[in-house]
Amino acid sequence: MSDDVHAAERRLHPLSWLFVLIQQLKQFVVPLLALLLFGRGAGPGDDRQWWPLIGVGVLALASVWQYLTYRYRIEADSLVVRSGVLHRSLRQIPFARIHNVALHQSLLHRLFGVAEVRLESAGGKKPEAQMRVLRLSDALALERLVRRRGAAVAAPAHGAVAADPEAATTLLRLPPAEVLRLGLVSNRGLIVVGGGFAALSQFNSRLLSNLFEGWGQALFGFAGQHHFGVPQYALVGVSLLLAFVLLLRLFSIVLALLQYFGFRLDEHGRRLTVERGLLTRLRTSTSRRRIQAWTLREGLLHRWLGRRSLQIDSAASEDHGQQRALRELAPIATPDACDALVRHLLPRASWPPREWQPLHPRAWLRLCLPGALLALLAGAALAWRFGAWGLTALLWLPWAAFVARQHAHRAGYACDGGLVALREGWWSRHWRFAELDKLQALQLTQSPLDRSLGMATLWLDSAGAGALSPPLRLRYLPVARARALHAQLGHEVARRKLRW
Structure with missing residues (x-):
């Protein structure tokens, strides 16, 4: 994709229908499984056994239809998206109004060399445009184009000279050792355990009660056979608690590696871009002027390791309750690195404050x-x-x-x-x-x-x-x-x- 203006309409990647189908199958997996289970109980002449295949076929046709009717066009100062035939939609998105450009690549995206692109404006409830999918080269070119055109429009409005959006400066990079520290200080292991129990309980509503009941019977039966006293019970309890904590930390480290491996924060002119992920790669960006508030965090484990985290709030869109905008500038870093990052991005402010005022004496x-x-x-x-x-x-x-x-x-x-x-x-x-x-x-x-x-x-x-x-x-x-x-x-x- 060239940076020159092209009036010709473009299509998505030829395999975009496949990724749309996969996304729809994720949403309809429960009804399809229900149809599959009910169909098994039917006789040989009962047509209900074909309902799941018919449902998948309908979703596949809808995905192909969406690919055939979706077009986008790049104009001088905006992106125009056209979709639908019976119910037509023509959406024009000015580059200067695009707050966040998010590129998402799952493992399947990376195998095919494509990416999903979301263009978001400030305060919107959903993305202004969601393209499933573009070639990775076209997605990166579109991101550069939005960054360049948006900077060119915004600079005169603020009476400033537009910075070169192609001049990238790496502000922070997390090596694998830092990602491991992030896993140690975070509680993401609880998400894995909770998600696993929630998924398994969908198939067996008494899973948790049966699990704890069986575990209790085995534990107390073993203890009764060996005539454990109070110290032995305390030792077993502490050991089980320690094993559970270590298991949670292990899950946290694995999840941190999956989400934050290769984390890099770059500055392109007046925009910040973060790229991260081991299997699924996420690339998202936002303008510096869109940052509304800042948060520095430090837990007990952070202090033991001499680390903090830096987050920002920005007027960002939400997609099904999940905030897609850039939020973490430094998932983990030293206090000096966090303070230096704040001073670089807020050159007119004095950070940290020279003097803190106390609260009321009572x-x-x-x-x-x-x-x-x-x-x-x-x-x-x-x-x-x-x-x-x-x-x-x-x-x-x-x-x-x-x-x-x-x-x-x-x-x-x-x-x-x-x-x-x-x-x-x-x-x-x-x-x-x-x-x-x-x-x-x-x-x-x-x-x-x-x-x-x-x-x-x-x-x-x-x-x-x-x-x-x-x-x-x-x-x-x-x-x-x-x-x-x-x-x-x-x-x-x-x-x-x-x-x-």
């Missing part, structure tokens, strides 16, 4: 009260049921106070001329920050308990915040400081142009 009490109230209620209920032994639940009170003090001591916020940031957490920590010209709304809230303690919370809204992102909020500030900060930020946001 913020620890506000954090402690919910847990303390729960412990008191639990202690009263257990004491009524079990007597004095139930009061042992009150031992949770000093621990809750200790944890609340640690959280309050670690928490803080910072606000300068261009950036607002907060830090939270003790055992698992995170830093959340956003540029002032990415904020859309401010909200000052006070609960009755907050009013009694003389504190307030300031909520900051930005576009594209995902469900997995911590909220951008400054919690438990002194009321006077919260109101002053609300007025200051409100004035700054009102006079700044929203950068979307």
Whole structure:
């Protein structure tokens, strides 16, 4: 595919119908299996045994029909997609409105040298265009064309000189050792175990109960034969727990290798591109100006290994509830590497902040009260049921106070001329920050308990915040400081142009 403008319409790859058929078979696999199972019970003269083949044939015809009626055309400043014959659709997508270009390659895609392309705009509920499939060379050429044309249109609108979109600079690359560390610090093994149980339970609804029942009978039968005491039971329990944890970490490492092997973050002019994956390769990109908020994360295992992760929120489309946009700039990296990446991408901001402002002096009490109230209620209920032994639940009170003090001591916020940031957490920590010209709304809230303690919370809204992102909020500030900060930020946001 050339970068010159071509008015001629193009077709997808000749094998695109096959990949559409495979995708449809995944969606209709349950009804087809039901037809297959019911068909087996029919007699030799019963036509129901042919229903699964008829269903597959209908899906195959629909896939071929979609291939024959799908066309796309590249114009000077937009991509035009035409589809359908009876129900016709003509969609024009300006290059400047394309927020994310995602290239997806499963193992089957890679065997045939093709890729699935998704073109997404900011805030859309589904991709603006989804091409199954193009030759890999054509898909990469289309990605370059969108990047070049979008940069050429956006630069004059912002009064800037367009950067060369072909000048690629690698900002971060994860070697296999870093991917192994990522598997160690993540909990992706739970996804594998949960998905496996969910899939098996579809065929046997009593799978989990039978599994635990059989495991318990075998364990206690073995222990009864050998007359185990309390220490032996404790040793067996600890050993089983340790084996389960190691198994989860092994699954996490395998999943991390499959998803993040060969991870590379590149900068093409004003766009960021991430490519990753061992068997299935995913290549996705977004414009730097589309980044709405940032999140740095650090768990306990991260600190032991001297690592953090860096994520971004952007106004991205969702396809069946799965966010396809670029989200992880650094799945795992050293703290210095994460800070350097932030400073490079936010040259006008000062990161990390020079000074963090503390919360209200009684913020620890506000954090402690919910847990303390729960412990008191639990202690009263257990004491009524079990007597004095139930009061042992009150031992949770000093621990809750200790944890609340640690959280309050670690928490803080910072606000300068261009950036607002907060830090939270003790055992698992995170830093959340956003540029002032990415904020859309401010909200000052006070609960009755907050009013009694003389504190307030300031909520900051930005576009594209995902469900997995911590909220951008400054919690438990002194009321006077919260109101002053609300007025200051409100004035700054009102006079700044929203950068979307």
